[in-house]
Amino acid sequence: MAVYGIDLGTTHSCIARIGEVGRPTVLRNMEGTDTTPSVVYFETADNVVVGAPAKDTAVLSPDLVVSLIKRDIGHDVTRELHGRDYSPEEISAFILRKLVSDATATSGEETGDVVITVPAYFGAAERDATRKAGHIAGLNVIDIISEPVAAAITYGVLNPDQDRTILVYDLGGGTFDTTVITLRGGDIGVVCTDGDHELGGADWDSRLVEHLAERFTEEHPDAGDPLEDRHTEQQLRHDAEETKKALSLRRQHVVRVMHGGRVATIELTREKFEEITKDLLDRTIEITGRTLATAAEKGIKDYDDLVLVGGSTKMPAVPDRLSAELALKPKLQDPDLAVAKGAAMYAFEETYRQLLAKGEGDKARELASRAGLSEAEQERMAARQITTVASRAFGVIALDPVTEQEHVVHLVHANDALPHGGSREFGTVDEDQTIVKIIVVEQAGSAESIEVAHNNPIADGELKIPPGKPAGYPISVTFALDTSGLLHVTAVEKETSEELTLDVRVGGMSEDEVQESRTDLAHVRVD
Numbered sequence: 001m002a003v004y005g006i007d008l009g010t011t012h013s014c015i016a017r018i019g020e021v022g023r024p025t026v027l028r029n030m031e032g033t034d035t036t037p038s039v040v041y042f043e044t045a046d047n048v049v050v051g052a053p054a055k056d057t058a059v060l061s062p063d064l065v066v067s068l069i070k071r072d073i074g075h076d077v078t079r080e081l082h083g084r085d086y087s088p089e090e091i092s093a094f095i096l097r098k099l100v101s102d103a104t105a106t107s108g109e110e111t112g113d114v115v116i117t118v119p120a121y122f123g124a125a126e127r128d129a130t131r132k133a134g135h136i137a138g139l140n141v142i143d144i145i146s147e148p149v150a151a152a153i154t155y156g157v158l159n160p161d162q163d164r165t166i167l168v169y170d171l172g173g174g175t176f177d178t179t180v181i182t183l184r185g186g187d188i189g190v191v192c193t194d195g196d197h198e199l200g201g202a203d204w205d206s207r208l209v210e211h212l213a214e215r216f217t218e219e220h221p222d223a224g225d226p227l228e229d230r231h232t233e234q235q236l237r238h239d240a241e242e243t244k245k246a247l248s249l250r251r252q253h254v255v256r257v258m259h260g261g262r263v264a265t266i267e268l269t270r271e272k273f274e275e276i277t278k279d280l281l282d283r284t285i286e287i288t289g290r291t292l293a294t295a296a297e298k299g300i301k302d303y304d305d306l307v308l309v310g311g312s313t314k315m316p317a318v319p320d321r322l323s324a325e326l327a328l329k330p331k332l333q334d335p336d337l338a339v340a341k342g343a344a345m346y347a348f349e350e351t352y353r354q355l356l357a358k359g360e361g362d363k364a365r366e367l368a369s370r371a372g373l374s375e376a377e378q379e380r381m382a383a384r385q386i387t388t389v390a391s392r393a394f395g396v397i398a399l400d401p402v403t404e405q406e407h408v409v410h411l412v413h414a415n416d417a418l419p420h421g422g423s424r425e426f427g428t429v430d431e432d433q434t435i436v437k438i439i440v441v442e443q444a445g446s447a448e449s450i451e452v453a454h455n456n457p458i459a460d461g462e463l464k465i466p467p468g469k470p471a472g473y474p475i476s477v478t479f480a481l482d483t484s485g486l487l488h489v490t491a492v493e494k495e496t497s498e499e500l501t502l503d504v505r506v507g508g509m510s511e512d513e514v515q516e517s518r519t520d521l522a523h524v525r526v527d
Contacts, residue, residue, distance in 0.1 A: 040054055423476060
């Protein structure tokens with residue numbers, strides 16, 4: 001069975017596997033392209049269409065087409081379609097099913113294990129929800145890894161004998177991350193990361209949509225706002241994306257905007273496009289600056305390479321601005337496919353190592369031999385270590401018994417090395433208190449803050465306390481953040497060596513709900 005790496009992107013997704021010469025290979029979809037638009041068209045209650053056909057349908061049936069669903073994953077929101085509420089995990093599962101189905105048709109091999117990538121700045125809830133989307137799709141998700149790590153694996157495969165310190169600037173369709181990574185003797189180490197999972201190429205598109213609508217209204221003030229018409233808006237979004245791509249190749253482009261029986265012919269220059277989106281690029285530079293400052297605090301001040309990842313880095317303004325700001329020559333290295341290729345390599349290596357750990361060395365060597373890996377490459381693969389860091393701070397809400405004010409106590413801090421664990425002892429507030437509510441929160445902004453409003457609640461649960469206990473009765477809370485960035489929280493009450501433990505579930509769907517969705521949606525045809 002084939003082992004796949006999947007780049008589940010905000011605007012486009014991609015799937016890859018290890019080929020016969022031991023190198024990652026992207027598998028084309030049934031439409032013959034390397035990437036699949038992350039767009040889902042709910043044609044009927046029993047049939048969905050994913051990819052380019054769904055994207056094209058958005059102009060005709062905007063209320064039945066879902067895009068940018070990755071921005072909602074891990075959040076408690078739903079989309080009602082054909083009388084059923086769909087969670088972001090379920091909609092993402094349709095995209096995953098399309099990718100794997102096409103890959104199986106292309107390769108002729110059934111799917112085994114998969115690794116799915118997420119933005120480095122994704123928190124615990126988003127990572128857990130991504131894993132659950134894979135389970136709903138019927139996949140065995142062996143790990144969730146960060147996109148910059150996957151890109152660094154691809155970079156390391158192409159440059160196996162070089163020790164480097166690299167800055168990965170990852171500007172995708174819907175998210176942005178910047179990460180400092182070291183490559184030492186084949187090992188990959190994440191030094192620090194920062195980002196914004198609501199900043200990406202789609203925001204550049206939105207600026208173009210607004211600009212085109214404004215220009216149309218200037219020419220035809222009596223025709224009404226084109227953005228108030230869903231069909232016109234979808235056509236503008238299609239035109240904006242095509243304009244962005246065109247202006248990456250040439251200096252000007254003409255767009256015809258039609259609405260209310262009127263037509264406006266609008267000429268756009270690359271300079272104008274860069275002017276109306278300058279603040280978006282400024283935000284990425286600001287985040288990159290924060291990342292470099294954090295790395296400097298950890299002793300990293302010199303860089304060998306600046307690696308650009310994500311399709312949006314093909315906009316000329318991106319490498320130009322980075323060259324001017326950082327005095328490094330950016331390397332645009334397979335920006336659309338590098339993440340999926342790295343995920344495929346990681347999935348293959350992880351499967352190989354798991355076989356060795358289970359004492360199935362013969363199967364591991366057979367797997368590597370089929371991929372054409374030499375003994376030296378197998379040894380290097382078995383020895384490779386990948387270390388990463390926490391993307392954000394995590395904590396619990398506590399009450400100060402003196403001021404009676406709520407505040408956040410963080411047990412994991414952003415850029416702590418993973419896996420990471422932290423424990424803290426708290427006390428009950430009232431005498432004879434029988435219930436303690438534990439609210440787990442995640443850093444919301446760019447900086448850690450004890451203010452409750454500056455953190456997002458991601459899970460909660462209740463811990464029972466034996467009756468008759470005084471105020472201040474001790475409770476121990478432990479956080480364990482694994483290398484995938486998935487958080488496990490345990491609250492313990494101890495009395496006469498007895499432990500009462502509560503595992504707080506992170507994410508919008510329980511495992512029972514995931515299994516129910518998997519069964520419920522199995523009958524839905526995905527094209």
